Amino acid sequence: MITRRELLAGAPLIASAAQAGQPKIAAICTTYFKFSHSQHIVDRFLIGYGWNGTHHKPPFDLVSIFVDQVGSTDLSRGREKEYPSMKSYPTIADALTLGTGKLAVDGVLLIGEHGKYERNEKRQTKYPRYEFFKEIVKVFADSGRAVPVFNDKHLSWNWDWAKEMYDTSLKMKFPLMAGSSLPVTWRTPSVEMPVNAKVGEAVCVAYGGVDSYDFHALETLQCMEERRKGGETGVKWVQAYRGENFWKAMKDGVWSRELMDAALCRSHTLKPSRPGFNNDFPTDDSMRRLVRQPVAYVYEHNDGLKSTMLLLSGLVEDFNFACHIDGRKDPFSTQMYLPMPPGRTTLANFFSPLTNNIEKLFLNKKSPYPLERTLLTTGLTAAGVESLHQSEKRLDTPHLSKIVYPAPVDSTFWRS
Amino acid sequence: MPKRVAIIATIYRYLSHAQHMGDRFLIGYPLHGKWHKGDMEVVSLYVDQKPEGDQSQERAKEFGFKVYPTIAEALRCGGEKLAVDAVLLIGEHGNYPRNDLGQVLYPRYEFFKQCVEVFEKDGRSVPVYNDKHLSYSFEKAKWMVDQSKKLGFPMLAGSSLPVTWRLPDLELPLGCEIEDALMVGVGGSDPMDYHALEAMQCMVERRKGGESGVKSVQLIDGDAVWEDKRWSRPLLVAALSRSDSPLGLTVEDARTQDLLGSGQLQKIVKKPAAYFIERNDGLRTTLLMLDGAVRDYNFAARIKGKGIASTQFFLSPTPNVTYSACLVSKIEELFVTGKAPYPVERTLIVSGALESCLQSRKQGGKKLDTPHLAVKYQGVKTPQHARE
Numbered sequence: 055m056i057t058r059r060e061l062l063a064g065a066p067l068i069a070s071a072a073q074a075g076q077p078k079i080a081a082i083c084t085t086y087f088k089f090s091h092s093q094h095i096v097d098r099f100l101i102g103y104g105w106n107g108t109h110h111k112p113p114f115d116l117v118s119i120f121v122d123q124v125g126s127t128d129l130s131r132g133r134e135k136e137y138p139s140m141k142s143y144p145t146i147a148d149a150l151t152l153g154t155g156k157l158a159v160d161g162v163l164l165i166g167e168h169g170k171y172e173r174n175e176k177r178q179t180k181y182p183r184y185e186f187f188k189e190i191v192k193v194f195a196d197s198g199r200a201v202p203v204f205n206d207k208h209l210s211w212n213w214d215w216a217k218e219m220y221d222t223s224l225k226m227k228f229p230l231m232a233g234s235s236l237p238v239t240w241r242t243p244s245v246e247m248p249v250n251a252k253v254g255e256a257v258c259v260a261y262g263g264v265d266s267y268d269f270h271a272l273e274t275l276q277c278m279e280e281r282r283k284g285g286e287t288g289v290k291w292v293q294a295y296r297g298e299n300f301w302k303a304m305k306d307g308v309w310s311r312e313l314m315d316a317a318l319c320r321s322h323t324l325k326p327s328r329p330g331f332n333n334d335f336p337t338d339d340s341m342r343r344l345v346r347q348p349v350a351y352v353y354e355h356n357d358g359l360k361s362t363m364l365l366l367s368g369l370v371e372d373f374n375f376a377c378h379i380d381g382r383k384d385p386f387s388t389q390m391y392l393p394m395p396p397g398r399t400t401l402a403n404f405f406s407p408l409t410n411n412i413e414k415l416f417l418n419k420k421s422p423y424p425l426e427r428t429l430l431t432t433g434l435t436a437a438g439v440e441s442l443h444q445s446e447k448r449l450d451t452p453h454l455s456k457i458v459y460p461a462p463v464d465s466t467f468w469r470s
Numbered sequence: 471m472p473k474r475v476a477i478i479a480t481i482y483r484y485l486s487h488a489q490h491m492g493d494r495f496l497i498g499y500p501l502h503g504k505w506h507k508g509d510m511e512v513v514s515l516y517v518d519q520k521p522e523g524d525q526s527q528e529r530a531k532e533f534g535f536k537v538y539p540t541i542a543e544a545l546r547c548g549g550e551k552l553a554v555d556a557v558l559l560i561g562e563h564g565n566y567p568r569n570d571l572g573q574v575l576y577p578r579y580e581f582f583k584q585c586v587e588v589f590e591k592d593g594r595s596v597p598v599y600n601d602k603h604l605s606y607s608f609e610k611a612k613w614m615v616d617q618s619k620k621l622g623f624p625m626l627a628g629s630s631l632p633v634t635w636r637l638p639d640l641e642l643p644l645g646c647e648i649e650d651a652l653m654v655g656v657g658g659s660d661p662m663d664y665h666a667l668e669a670m671q672c673m674v675e676r677r678k679g680g681e682s683g684v685k686s687v688q689l690i691d692g693d694a695v696w697e698d699k700r701w702s703r704p705l706l707v708a709a710l711s712r713s714d715s716p717l718g719l720t721v722e723d724a725r726t727q728d729l730l731g732s733g734q735l736q737k738i739v740k741k742p743a744a745y746f747i748e749r750n751d752g753l754r755t756t757l758l759m760l761d762g763a764v765r766d767y768n769f770a771a772r773i774k775g776k777g778i779a780s781t782q783f784f785l786s787p788t789p790n791v792t793y794s795a796c797l798v799s800k801i802e803e804l805f806v807t808g809k810a811p812y813p814v815e816r817t818l819i820v821s822g823a824l825e826s827c828l829q830s831r832k833q834g835g836k837k838l839d840t841p842h843l844a845v846k847y848q849g850v851k852t853p854q855h856a857r858e
Contacts, residue, residue, distance in 0.1 A: 093724055094724070097725050097726055098726055101727070101728075102726060104711030104712060105711065107770065107778050107779070108707060109711055109728035132723075240637050243858050244638065315504075319501075320500070321500075324500075324790055330489075332484070333490065333493070333792065335497075335505045384503065384504065385503060387503035398787050399714035399765075400714070400716055400717065401713075401715065401716060401720060401726060469638050469639065
């Protein structure tokens with residue numbers, strides 16, 4: 055017996071996509087293996103995902119995919135067979151034109167995360183987001199038409215390239231959305247930064263590596279801070295601390311210990327510091343013992359707001375935010391919760407609210423939240439890495455000083 | 471003056487309930503973004519069993535209290551009269567036999583009875599928290615609740631599921647009209663079905679008129695579950711849509727799944743079980759125990775005029791199990807205010823419904839009328855789960 059799926063597998067691609075009559079999406083990916091960002095996002099477009107109490111299938115046809123590195127663990131080819139409305143193409147241009155020579159899709163997913171790419175002397179992974187982006191906009195220019203683009207994570211490891219991506223989207227007038235899933239995932243508690251709050255100082259306690267999870271932690275901070283009174287005013291300077299300098303800075307009160315402790319008290323993954331105890335609060339000595347390579351990025355915004363991002367691998371495995379708000383006695387704090395596989399879950403469901411916001415980008419042709427957020431966090435990530443590279447020197451950031459924007463009033467995090 | 475607390479436990483070993491709850495009274499716990507140390511002092515401990523890894527003496531030494539050989543002595547701190555302000559009764563974990571219904575015979579009733587004897591003899595009673603269900607036997611559970619009424623001491627019991635974080639932060643409006651409710655649970659009986667039933671109960675007790683009591687129960691298992699028309703397909707889709715841990719193909723390649731729609735559910739759940747619980751006001755509720763489908767606890771209900779509401783009861787990761795901090799904050803409230811933050815009848819009705827469901831299973835899935843479960847009570851207005 056021939057199943058409908060097998061029947062479709064043999065049908066011409068364009069015809070099957072056209073039959074559905076839904077907007078067409080191209081996915082441009084570095085790689086596609088289990089737990090890679092491409093797998094999380096593209097699968098949600100192909101298969102659907104749990105949303106608002108149902109299995110939601112995005113109203114799009116993901117018609118084409120380009121995968122830069124197809125290794126032995128690749129899943130894209132299998133998915134192509136299983137979901138025949140999606141076809142793989144050998145070049146980015148082909149994926150965007152569906153081989154017609156002209157832009158033939160209505161939206162682009164640019165997922166340049168994971169895969170084997172070189173690292174530079176600063177230990178930044180040279181993911182080819184900018185290079186992919188250039189190829190995408192070339193098709194736009196050649197076709198005289200541009201469509202919305204979602205760029206996963208930060209724009210580029212290279213600030214100048216990131217800025218060029220931002221400028222290009224403005225110049226060519228297409229909506230560009232970017233960033234992490236941290237701003238949009240569940241929060242425990244499920245709270246939003248009050249709009250126009252007078253924020254005194256903010257801290258994010260997170261984990262992971264430099265030029266990796268630092269970006270997620272910076273997005274965690276920024277999605278909250280941008281809602282403060284006056285909106286984002288730009289960042290004046292950045293200074294990184296690590297190792298002994300980190301512990302000294304903590305002792306000297308370079309960042310608020312009250313906020314750091316509040317953020318730690320939102321963690322669901324505090325490493326027990328004493329054998330036989332499952333959930334104790336660490337002393338300074340046990341923190342030093344547990345956290346072998348602490349990293350902090352401390353930075354000041356133009357309106358005087360001080361922010362600190364702390365990577366405390368060994369002590370926590372989650373992202374926790376705390377800040378002072380005028381008029382509140384206690385810190386305002388929450389956790390941006392990531393149901394993280396494979397230890398805790400089987401699905402990385404924080405990609406569900408991210409995918410849902412990408413759907414809004416494609417449907418409304420407008421990013422649900424400002425690209426300037428991710429432009430700033432891209433620059434902050436690079437500046438933090440640079441400060442580490444320059445022996446933890448405080449670096450002025452005139453290029454980040456100009457990133458001024460108001461936050462949208464509406465909340466975009468996952469809460470229903 | 472700090473409240474003087476006695477801990478009465480089956481065992482005190484790493485990651486046992488007594489350890490992760492008892493320790494929070496000793497070293498504090500995270501609450502509302504602070505490390506909270508309640509104004510409470512553990513003054514005595516009784517442990518029934520001291521298996522390998524026992525921590526009772528170690529804790530007593532470090533925190534300056536004594537381990538007593540009997541419950542009465544622990545409550546009197548070795549003196550003549552009741553010498554504590556509250557009792558934390560944790561009869562979970564330890565080596566106890568099972569009965570023919572498959573229930574572990576944890577001696578909660580027996581421990582509680584000894585507490586009550588001290589209260590009666592000494593002419594004074596103090597608040598008691600009983601961890602998890604009251605007893606494997608409804609008759610015994612009922613006796614426990616009756617004693618608290620008779621002697622006039624506040625009592626709280628139950629699981630951490632009702633009070634943990636919810637994803638999303640859903641609370642049903644008090645007095646809403648619930649048309650149908652379904653809970654998906656996993657794990658062995660009788661510990662895990664109990665947790666799932668209590669999670670469902672804390673939601674459905676908020677319906678118009680409050681809890682009216684359980685009229686009948688029926689537990690069926692095997693393929694008959696798939697064919698049964700009493701449980702709602704849309705509610706199962708809604709509950710499963712809240713899961714972060716679908717199994718089967720997701721384990722293989724991390725794909726998302728519409729488990730029911732794709733037909734995978736029936737393939738990956740080898741031994742489904744349905745617990746049908748019919749209420750006196752006509753509401754029908756179902757617990758589906760779907761081992762092999764997911765690893766988390768999810769709920770869905772159809773609310774008149776509002777459609778389907780659904781959520782996941784978030785069991786935060788081991789070893790912190792911060793959900794037990796949520797529960798300890800409720801126990802602390804009981805001990806400090808002398809008032810149970812939510813009714814012990816919730817746990818009473820769940821204890822009885824579970825026992826009757828297991829009897830139904832033993833009788834080959836026979837529907838059983840349960841006139842003894844006419845437990846009526848009202849839910850409380852203020853949400854009690856973690857949300858601040």
